[in-house]
């Protein structure tokens with residue numbers, strides 16, 4: 145017999161940990177379905193790795209920016225539309241350049257030298273099968289030094305970790321990047337000004353978590369850092385900082401795996417092997433420095449260096465995106481050094497570039513703070529992120545495979561424990577790992593699964 149929620153003697157209490165996009169989406173959808181849901185968040189603000197700042201005259205993102213980074217951001221579009229938020233869709237010129245410090249080369253000119261071979265995918269698969277990591281595949285297949293450099297750096301930026309640390313199964317991303325760039329390069333005669341689409345929110349991406357948190361009024365509890373989870377005969381206890389205890393019938397953990405080391409999962413609340421898998425998920429080390437420049441520089445959409453990519457927004461702000469290894473791990477001193485180095489590099493591309501900054505500011509952990517000329521954020525050093533976003537580290541392919549539960553697909557490492565403990569977050573998505581859409585998609589799916597579970 146199926147018992148509907150309203151027939152049950154009391155409403156099960158659902159606790160969501162983490163007020164990032166994944167946790168808030170799940171909580172909002174569960175609330176819509178009539179569940180008793182509360183969100184507990186370590187920070188004093190919602191949004192997690194979505195962090196909008198005002199710099200000079202414009203709004204910019206220190207975290208997730210482009211909703212179009214996933215294959216198809218359909219869950220985000222639906223949520224944004226349900227919340228009546230406005231999308232800013234911008235068509236940007238696609239004209240990347242790669243700057244080594246001494247020479248400049250157009251990305252697309254380099255790609256023009258190549259032809260896609262029909263056997264490329266098969267070749268990549270063959271080398272992936274015998275390689276330890278993605279770099280070995282790149283080394284074996286792409287012998288041209290320019291192409292080798294571009295693909296290695298682009299992947300490092302895209303995934304946040306060096307290809308040496310990426311699983312060979314990441315050949316799908318490599319193939320996609322290569323074929324996309326090649327197609328644009330080969331069509332330059334017909335389409336000399338290629339573009340790409342950038343999708344953000346009017347008022348900054350912070351509008352999405354802020355609106356979700358508003359809809360969950362009095363249900364989001366801030367400055368609550370989860371430190372332990374304990375299993376009881378009937379339910380579970382969550383222990384937050386200051387020994388604050390909360391009982392829950394269902395828990396949805398929507399925090400990055402990089403944080404799990406700091407949480408005590410008592411009585412095998414998560415089976416030991418599953419917990420080891422989760423804790424070993426790899427995170428990138430991307431960070432950003434945003435600087436106000438004197439004028440918009442839009443000749444090249446991206447200027448790519450080995451550990452950095454620069455681009456410019458419509459108001460002339462320079463956005464520097466650091467990736468890979470130590471390039472994303474910086475405090476004020478290193479940020480000042482990196483910025484100085486990059487501005488010198490950028491001057492080889494734009495000799496008349498004028499930038500004056502007295503001091504580089506470390507970002508505050510609040511949404512929509514205004515900074516005068518510059519701000520930086522290293523996500524690897526953020527205590528509640530400890531990394532930028534997840535990627536497929538070496539050896540992860542098998543346990544990221546999918547299983548089906550109650551009609552919903554789930555990645556094996558993130559299967560629910562005893563129908564009481566569920567997992568959401570960009571790292572659990574069936575869409576593209578490490579994306580805004582990934583976070584929203586996982587939140588939507590877990591809300592459906594929890595609802596089905598409670599209605600069994």
Ligand SMILES: Cc1cc2nc3c(=O)[nH]c(=O)nc-3n(C[C@H](O)[C@H](O)[C@H](O)COP(=O)(O)OP(=O)(O)OC[C@H]3O[C@@H](n4cnc5c(N)ncnc54)[C@H](O)[C@@H]3O)c2cc1C
Nearest residue numbers: 162164165166186192193208209210370569570579580583
């Ligand atoms: C520099 C950078 C650039 C990016 N660019 C893009 C992009 O252009 N396009 C794109 O699609 N994606 C991008 N992303 C990725 C995107 O921002 C993330 O995938 C997404 O925001 C993750 O959402 P989430 O809810 O899974 O996790 P989070 O946003 O990290 O949410 C988890 C929440 O859990 C909280 N938490 C952590 N530990 C605890 C604890 N112990 N107790 C309680 N709460 C806790 C955190 O404070 C946080 O609020 C970028 C990310 C970074 C860092």
